[in-house]
Amino acid sequence: MSAPAAPTSRDRRRWAQYLVNERAEARVYRELAARRDGEEREILSALADAEGRHEAHWLGLLGGEPQRLPRPGFSTRLLGWMARRFGSIFVLALAQNAEGRSPYDDEPFATPTMAADEKIHHEVVRGLAARGRRRLSGTFRAAVFGANDGLVSNLALVMGIGATGVSAQFVLFSGVAGLLAGALSMGAGEFVSVRSQRELLEATEPNGYADDALPHLDIDANELALVYRTRGMPEADALARARRVVAAARSQKAQTTYTGPVEVVDSHEVIGSAWGAALSSFLFFASGAIIPVLPWIFGLSGITAVVVALILVGIALLSTGAAVGLLSGGPPLRRALRQLAIGFGAAAVTYVLGLGFGVTMG
Template sequence: MEQGQDRPATAAEIRRWRRYLADERAEANVYRDLARRRSGEEREILLALAEAEGRHEAHWRHLLGDQVGVPRRGAVRTRFLGFLARRFGSVFVLALAQRAEARSPYDADADATETMAADERIHEEVVRGLAARGRHRLAGTFRAAVFGINDGLVSNLALVLGIGATGVPAATILFTGIAGLLAGALSMGAGEYVSVRSQRELLEASTPNPASRSVLSHLDLAANELTLVYRAQGMSPEKAETHAREILRTVAIATGPVGVKKTGGLAPAVDEHEAIGTGIGAATSSFCFFASGAILPVLPYLFGFEGITAVIIAAVLVGLALLATGAIVGLLSGGPPWRRAIRQLIIGFGAAGVTYLLGLLFGTSIA
């Protein structure tokens, strides 16, 4: 086999090319598996990415020639990504794929063409865009889940450790933990309900009166006071006048609420009421998310553990949960999962550690 047609390829180069070939094949399969779980434009984009990986695969096949050898398996992380893609196909898989594209070695490899290196950079942005769609779809729910669970984990661990460090009986710690769970969850639910209801009421106050649409056909075309409506909504005078004249021209052709509604009329383009959800739904979600986190520090006491043993078990359970939520945040944000996990752990344990030390300072003994 010749590299660049001027010298035989070394054994190290052949091994590297075979590894690249296997990785490209595995990455193309990941995108095909993801495409099977999607439809429409997203499916077309994923299949186009698989086709591009196929072109890269052909490049390494050409360099290897008759040295292709037995087909190898891709890197462990790529095979794991394929496993997730076949079974889940969620935004988490896209976030992992985004990180995989960012690790491409082609920039520093003379045997990869500049086009291939550029492709990998662009693939990262394409996958980032697809992942961003998924992040946007679950942004509200995910944010509520992460904040709710973490608030429950940290606040109730801090409460349980602080009270436990004073040396009170285990039963007191248990009831304190349950009270903290209920108080925190109810407070979160009530706060979320008030927040969402207030937001909906503000939106309702800002929504145009439907009765105003019926008078559009009677407006003075010369004065065109409809322009003032759009200027009040933030449009520039020129844009407001142009938009108002378009609305009035349409009204002249098809008078009535239906005709106005089709062109936009006075109504907002997006149903923001639907986007923010309902107060009851938000309150219920916040209650459940907080409670699911706050129950973990209480579990050792529910099962009869006491003293330092219960403290250690509670800290381990909460620590694992903090690492998990931090890693999930990292995956969705496209950042290193382990860094987000460690950050979450340090923040949570830092807050709980302060109350534990205060309990030791003002109490008697944990044992």
């Protein structure tokens, strides 16, 4: 890509903007690196160094440090603010989106290497963000789904009840009852699900029941190979492994008593505690379900309470939708509006149903 022979003042202003943005992004990566260790720290430091090379390019075109520089772009400032205060997966998700919007493809004064760097940076940050998403996915999924279930179901409940024209006290009671019923149902369901999964694993996972018999098996025709075949191992590989295990068990018995298990796989830590899962689900649901009830708790009634409830729930739905969008690498605004449409759509259905009873709101 050939650059114009004589850059204009507009070009120089654009270079200055690139310069401050590259500096700000480099600071973000260094701040994130300072909060990590090992491989992730090295990767983030290398990204900061690359942004420094881009900074040097624009500084060279400008002929040195300008006397006045513009502020970094809003998204870059937001990224830096979050990196200083959180240093979390949200920052990497934002950085992933920022790296995906590089202007260098259409910039005549950027080198092809710089444009290629930005594409690689996007993939590197996406990989780092994916690591964080995998670590966070279970807890975050439970939190968002639980809170959204509470928001949508209780909003729909109080909208439907409120539309019938009953007293504010009855709407409040219905909302609190819906909160407790839903939260208890979520907690009980999660408890049964996790407990059942743990019991299923206890019945199916390998154990050391037959360990003491290993030294006495026939090394040429032993049933241990059948154990490995039931676990999906080919016949030849199963027999070879069985022979190694029996030989090792006999050798160990000659020196002492063999106590090592054939194979131990403990998945309970991955699944977690049934009581912990139940309590988390209860709290997540309740945290969302309390929001639609707040106007009635503070003494509001009628259309005023309905409007306030819609505003509060709308803010919560937009927030959770945007958070899901950030962590999934998608557009936060689109996810937020989708979440809002789903919640308000459900509330509208029950509101119309309540009006259908023919009682005017008072």
